[in-house]
Amino acid sequence: MAYNEALAQWIRAALSGISGLAEKKMFGGIAFLVQGNMACGVTGDNLMVRINPETYDAALAKPFVRVFDMTGRPMKGWLVVEPEGVQSADDLNQWVKQGVSFAQLLPAK
Numbered sequence: 001m002a003y004n005e006a007l008a009q010w011i012r013a014a015l016s017g018i019s020g021l022a023e024k025k026m027f028g029g030i031a032f033l034v035q036g037n038m039a040c041g042v043t044g045d046n047l048m049v050r051i052n053p054e055t056y057d058a059a060l061a062k063p064f065v066r067v068f069d070m071t072g073r074p075m076k077g078w079l080v081v082e083p084e085g086v087q088s089a090d091d092l093n094q095w096v097k098q099g100v101s102f103a104q105l106l107p108a109k
Helices: 005-014 056-060 089-105
Strands: 021-026 029-034 037-043 046-050 065-067 078-081
Touching (some): 005 029, 005 037, 029 089, 037 089, 056 065
Antiparallel strands (some): 021 029, 046 078
16 A cells, blocks of 8 residues: 655654654555654555553544554554544644654653
C-alpha cells in the first residue's frame, strides 16, 4: 500500500526543528521517530499518531479518529486520524505535537 506523500511532507514541515528525528518505512507507510520512538506516521491517506495513555480516550472520542488496527489486534496507544481530521495545518500540528510530546517522554532508543 502506498502512502500519501503530500501528508508526509506536511508532517515533515510540522516536525521541523525537532531534535532526534528520523524516518522509517513501516506498516506499509512511513513513520516519524523522535529519539528512536515512534511519534506519528502515514499509512495510506491517514495519519497515525501515538498518544499518551492519559489522553487516549479523549483523543479517540474526537471526530474522524479511530483505533489503529492493521491486523485485527488494535495497537494500544495508537490512533488513526482520517483525512477529514487533518484538513488544516492547525489540526495536523495538534496531532503531531501529541505524538512528539509522548515520544519525548520515553527513554531514547
